[in-house]
Amino acid sequence: MSSLLETRAAERRRVAELLERGTARLAAAGVERPDWTARTLLADRTGQTAADLAADPAPIASEAEYRFLRDIAGRAAGVPLQYLLGRAPFYGRDFEVGPGVFIPRPETERLVEEGLKWIAASPARLEVLEIGTGSGAVAVTLALAAPEIRVTATERSAVALAFARRNAAAFGASIRFLPGEGTADLPAGSMDGVICNPPYVDWEAGGLPRELAWEPRLSLDGGLGGIAVIRGWLQAAHRVARPGGLWLSEIGEDQAQRLRLIARETGWIWEGVEPDLTGRDRVLRLRRNHG
Numbered sequence: 001m002s003s004l005l006e007t008r009a010a011e012r013r014r015v016a017e018l019l020e021r022g023t024a025r026l027a028a029a030g031v032e033r034p035d036w037t038a039r040t041l042l043a044d045r046t047g048q049t050a051a052d053l054a055a056d057p058a059p060i061a062s063e064a065e066y067r068f069l070r071d072i073a074g075r076a077a078g079v080p081l082q083y084l085l086g087r088a089p090f091y092g093r094d095f096e097v098g099p100g101v102f103i104p105r106p107e108t109e110r111l112v113e114e115g116l117k118w119i120a121a122s123p124a125r126l127e128v129l130e131i132g133t134g135s136g137a138v139a140v141t142l143a144l145a146a147p148e149i150r151v152t153a154t155e156r157s158a159v160a161l162a163f164a165r166r167n168a169a170a171f172g173a174s175i176r177f178l179p180g181e182g183t184a185d186l187p188a189g190s191m192d193g194v195i196c197n198p199p200y201v202d203w204e205a206g207g208l209p210r211e212l213a214w215e216p217r218l219s220l221d222g223g224l225g226g227i228a229v230i231r232g233w234l235q236a237a238h239r240v241a242r243p244g245g246l247w248l249s250e251i252g253e254d255q256a257q258r259l260r261l262i263a264r265e266t267g268w269i270w271e272g273v274e275p276d277l278t279g280r281d282r283v284l285r286l287r288r289n290h291g
Helices: 002-028 034-046 050-055 062-076 081-085 106-120 137-145 158-171 210-214 228-240 256-265
Strands: 087-090 093-096 127-130 150-155 175-179 191-196 241-250 268-275 281-288
Touching: 002 034, 002 050, 002 062, 034 050, 034 062, 034 081, 062 081, 081 087, 087 106, 087 137, 093 137, 093 158, 106 137, 106 191, 106 241, 106 281, 127 137, 137 150, 137 158, 137 175, 137 191, 150 158, 158 175, 191 228, 228 241, 228 256, 228 281, 256 268, 256 281
Parallel strands: 127 150, 127 191, 150 175, 191 241
Antiparallel strands: 087 093, 241 281, 268 281
16 A cells, blocks of 8 residues: 555656646746646646646656657747647637647637627528638538538638648538639629638738747738738629628727728628627628629
């Protein structure tokens, strides 16, 4: 019995030492919540829960320790935690992510919520297009929450498209994927709505979090002022949306007024902007004109 107690005590000391090393390195690098991050990584690499690590940890294999310390070094260098874990939570599900695919954010759940409100209020079976699906988080969530709709999703990154296809298969979501931005291959007036999270970061302005440097610039850089890509997508979507069709997209908090002018220029009717939970402008809502 004493031998067993000694072994367990030794494992707890080893866990404490690893967490102390990991937390110290993360804190020195300025990583937020270093203790929680270190504990999350160690739990993931050992296949244990945080509670197990604190109370009764199982023996840690040397390979697991190596992977943990390697991940601590990566996180200290700015690698997003989601890339290290290989998953990102979104709307109650964990989506597979990794280098080369944009990491879904909690604020984008507001986009999904507005989309689901529109779907619920529509009597017809809707054709919905997502341009630039990335990991597929938005398209998969919509398809699963509203199986009566038909979802088409485009993605110009082959790496991201592969992630999206795997996520759709993992969750059993029925989605038609198209490589590229895809709108040129769709019939005019074939979509009831376009829901998307376009790149809207002004990359050249600088001052961006260092983690963004690890994500694909293609998914983030919105061009001049962060709105050049949105302008192009609005032009493309105008052709494939039916008259009166809906546009919902995530936007930057300071872009609404400039996008009001662009919407008019590209044939869309302004309906408004919905805020996120912090009160910042987040979801742009437009209607295609009848011209």
